[in-house]
Amino acid sequence: MTQDLEAERMLLLVDGSSYLYRAYHAMPDLRGPNGEPTGALYGITSMLRRLRQQYPPDKGYVHAACVFDAKGPTFRNALYDQYKAHRPPMPEDLAAQVEPIREVVRLMGWPLLVVPGVEADDVIATLAARASARGMRTLVSTGDKDLAQLVDAHVTLVNTMTNETLDEAGVLAKFGVPPQRIVDYLCLIGDTADNVPGVPKVGPKTAVKWLQQYGSLQGIVEHAADIGGAVGQNLRDTVEWLPRARDLITVRADCDLDGHAGDLDRDLHAAPEDQQALAPLFGRYGLKRFLHELPAQAAGAAPTAGLEAPGEADPPPQPLPPGEYETVLTLERLQHWIGLIGQAELTALDTETDSLDPMHARLVGISLAVRPGQAAYIPLAHAYPACPQQLPVSQVLELLRPWLVDPARPKLGQNSKYDRHVLQNAGIVVQGYVHDTLLQSYVLEAHKPHALDSLISRHLGRSDTLSYEQVCGKGAKAIGFDQVDLETATRYSGEDSDLCLQVHQRLWPRIEADEGLARIYALELRVSEVLQRMERVGVLIDAAALRAQSGQIGARMVELEQRAYELAGGPFNLGSPRQIGEVLFGRLQLPVQKKTSGGAASTDEEVLEKLAEDYPLPRVILDHRGLSKLRSTYTEKLPLMVDSGTGRVHTNYAQAVAVTGRLASNDPNLQNIPVRTAEGRRIREAFVAPPGWRIASSDYSQIELRIMAHLSQDEGLLRAFAAGEDIHRATAAEIFGVLPAEVSSDQRRMAKVINFGLIYGMSAFGLARNLGLERDAAQVYIGRYFARYPGVAVYMERTREQATSQGYVSTVFGRRLWLPEINSPNGPRRAAAQRAAINAPMQGTAADLIKMAMIDVEQALLREGLRARMVMQVHDELVLEVPDEELDWVREQVPALMAGVAQLSVPLVAELGTGPNWEAAH
Incomplete structure (x- = not known):
């Protein structure tokens, strides 16, 4: 007993x-x-x-x-x-x-x-x-x-x-070995954290291989003479050390x-919290979240002023207990819930599907929550042995359709853009999404995770919810959601909608109370709808052209390989960093620039770019790498991603990724197609318009420099932009002390590097490297720049101070750009955050402007009854597909719409080009 x-x-x-x-x-x-x-x-x-x-x-x-x-x-x-x-x-x-x-x-x-x-x-x-x-x-x-x-x-x-x-x-x-062999394993590979050497050049794979072959460290030592090569010799040289290593590693x-x-x-008996003593301690150190989690009588004794540390969110109240969720299996209960959502002030809506691909995901079930703790799950397509009878999908959707398409019935989602795709796959265009917790979190805390489980943990204090892996498993043993039993599915999906509603109740009041955040949140909600429609349209791809380009790139890669072999004095694998290092630093004795964490000479892009200034082989390797990436990422991959039903590529635009507010394109990434090389620009030739249509590309001109002029209110910059001057020519004239008409092309190029370099926080060292100058000369140019544009220097210093004191900077329109490392004790991290503080308001304001432009352009197209539609957004550029008969309207109106989305201290300018493909439209 x-x-x-x-x-x-x-x-x-x-x-x-x-x-x-x-x-x-x-x-x-x-x-x-x-x-x-x-x-x-x-x-x-x-x-x-x-x-x-x-x-x-x-x-x-x-x-x-x-x-x-x-x-x-x-x-x-x-x-x-x-x-x-x-x-x-x-x-x-x-x-x-x-x-x-x-x-x-x-x-x-x-x-x-x-x-x-x-x-x-x-x-x-x-x-x-x-x-x-x-x-x-x-x-x-x-x-x-x-x-x-x-x-x-x-x-x-x-x-x-x-x-x-x-x-x-x-x-x-x-680890590949059982617990009783962990000591043997660590003796072989060493413990770098404690500075205990192992056998040189023996890593985890070799250690596991030996232990599987010889059973134990003792068995390995007994067979040391049988192990060949340099690693075998290293083992024999280390045999006398291994007993001491074992003593050090064994706990x-x-x-x-x-x-x-x-x-x-x-x-060792766990005791209850001493909440009366914890309260003043949490108060002293500003741990506001934990203070508010204490009972009111304990927390009330603590000081309340100035508790919030930089970047710490307002704490939630005590979490509500887990809710009771209903599985809807009868028409009577479905009608009951339709009545509830019809009367609810706000309904959280969540879909369960058989895929993460929004264009092809099929509905498996829908959950609805009308108040905290009250949610229902409507299964639609579960199919496992002994699964209860479910209502027909068509019947459920037809009964829900009036509510789903009614813009007057307020709805809430977590990443509602995905749910809109899923329901549109089922034939329903949902209206009335007035809130989205993913976007609420992004607006409040762009630097933190925005997945629902993170929000539940951070803002509700719940850690007992079901995860997707708990429900469906992972790896080879994973099952589809349609195979999940209804009891588990109801709890999982019910939690999603119920806790989404609870998270909203925590986050929305904080946004609503701040005019700038409320403005940005409203912008993001509208952009989400525009993006969903744009993703749905997709962009037409000439797959045959890409395949032809792929063959040409392959032929060019072969030429570069042969050239590399000639320069290296023999063949080697251009895709192997180890072999590249052996050739560059062993055979050719080129100077080592830096080393990897493992102690090997680095062959990363930065190193090769530096070496390429003086030696031909690194440049050939870089060119080969660039073509290899271009082929694998675009010319070979894009044709495989063409949707068989639409003949188009449908990227996903992620809103809640970049802390600056920029969109992120993925699956495929259409925003990182390189344009500095002829091969890269040719990729854009494969983005085409259908017969009778043209591609139109409209982008902002020097948008971040214009925003810098607005933020800094520097008289010189304001004057140059107001006069419509070439800003790089104007800067060159100021820095080099010549008339604008006398500025050479080389001087203008240098001024352009300075203009953009400084707004990205480039140092004199970085500027010198970019311009091919001595550091002292670059410092002179920087000094001249700030002497001519003193308002910029004042803005930069003021922004750094604001970032340091409040932990974030803001865009012109109120978006908060958090800088978690701005007060870091780590010097390089702190310096990087200070550089980001300078540029973030410009990049973030530019992101706000292009999002405003997307909304205004789409609204104008709909208002005019035009067929032209946006198909891509790439940084400061909107790409449209335009029928030939609507080109004149688009040429005239789209740049004007983009320029008119906001009034800054300098004029906004957008320029538009058209052509049969994306490249030709530039």
Whole structure:
């Protein structure tokens, strides 16, 4: 009986040292009201709270501990004086958070263990061994691969940052060896985190191969003479070191913990949170979310002013309990729900399908939520053994159609653009989407994840919802949603619509209260509808032309290969970075520019571009790479992506990806077709108009420079644009001290690089490299630029200060562009964020303008009853398909519409060209 009771009691151990650094590096540079760093504190508090929700005492986890490394050496330092010797000192901002973290851990009810002279891993191993001896199971929360050696029938690992759980089968699947061979595996590959060398040149694949072949490290050592090649010699040279490596890597399960955790029941019993003590602590460090999660009587005692750290969202109230969801299987219940949604102020609508491809996804079911906790799932196409009878799809859709197509019936979705596609596949053009939680999250927190599960966790505090993988599985064993049983499908889909509605109730008031955010959100909602229609139309592709181009590119690649062999003195694989490195830095002895993380000489594009300035072979390799990418990405792939039903390519425009507000095209990506090479430009020739139609391309002229003039209010820039001057010529005249008519083409080119380089935060070093100048000369040009345009310098400094103080910058129209690294203690990250702060308002405002233009152009086309339609949006450019008889109207009106979407301090200018294909329209 005692053994049975013990088996019901479980031990939950947290590897605090593993999470300390990971939380510090994963979180943005959050600061409390007094300027103290709080990122790691926030991250670990969040992780521990989530862990306690998932594994509470009432589910058996009555024993628990959070374990940290103590300062000072351990027995491993005596074994090997270079143990962890390469680790830099703990960053000051992290060190400042260690004591607050430990205090929060204690107050949250976690027994805290810091044992002098014993590493956290060894403490965990010892406690797990004691629990196993009592027949108890142990769950270890860690991100440390070393602890995989502890896994057995009683011990499991969980990584809360990746949601990965490792039991014995999981360890084998992840590492290729069972837990009892992890020490052998690590001895072979080494442990770089702790500076424990392994066998040189032996990586995971070789280690697994040897262990499978010889059974154990001892077996490998016994057969060392049989292993050939350089790696075999490396093994033989390392044999004497391996026993010490084993001592260093093996965690100790027999440590003396007296005075710290001598008794599981006495020392490791999870306690309730001390909420009265936590409240002032959360208040002091600005952890507003956690403060608001405390009961009102506890939180009320804490100070409330200035609690919000940069980038931290307003916290949600306590989450509602899980709802009860109905499976609709009868006409009577369907009619009941049609009555509910007909009277609801707002209905959350979600579709379940058999595909992620919006153009071909087929409805499997629909869920509806009319208030928190009240949702229904209408199954339509589930098909598994013993599946209950469902209402006919046609009947359900016809009964729902009046509500779906009624713009006066307010609807809410999460990525409603996808759901509109799905329902249009079924013959229904939905109207009345007035809210979208994906876009709400994007407008509020563009720098954070926007998937529904992330929003539920972040804003509702829920971590118990079903994931798609839990419902359908993954990999080869995955099933379609139509194979999911109705009970599970109802809970999963009901949660989607119900919690979407709850997320909306948290996010919408925050948007509504801010005029700028409300304006941007309204813009994104309208753009979503335009994009859905544009995706539906697609763009016509000349697949035969692409296939012909593919053959020509292949022939050119062969020529480049032969040229590369001549320059290298022999053949090599131009697709192999290793062989390229051997040729460039071994055979030809070219100077190494930088190294990879593994210590090899890098052959990335930046290195090859630098070498190509002085040597011919790197340029040939770069040209070959460019053609290879062009062929694999476009000339070979695009013809395969032509929809058999429409004869067109239908890209997906993702709104909630780029923090600047720009759209992202994918499947296929039509925005990154290179135009600097003749081969790249020819790709655009395959984007064609049907007979009797033309392609029209209209784009903004120098849009970001015009926005810079507006934002900076620099008199020189304002004057040049107002006069309609060539801005690059005007800049060259200012910098080089000549009349505009005397500016040479080379001077104008340099001025163009300076104009665009500076708004992207380019340094004197970067400018010198781009212009082929000495750094001092580039600095002189920058100095002259700012002397002629002082307003630009003032704007840049003001913007950096605003970004540093508030954590974001804004576009002209109110879009917030978050910069999580703007106060980072990491110098390069902070500098990159400062550069982004300068450019983001310009790029973001340009994104706002083109979105406004899309709406106005489409509305004008519909108002005039024209057949012309937009087929692509590429950065600052709109691409239309226009019947010949409507060309005159489009030529005159579209540029005017684009120029008239907003009034800035300088005129907006759009230019339009037409032709039989996209390239010819430029």
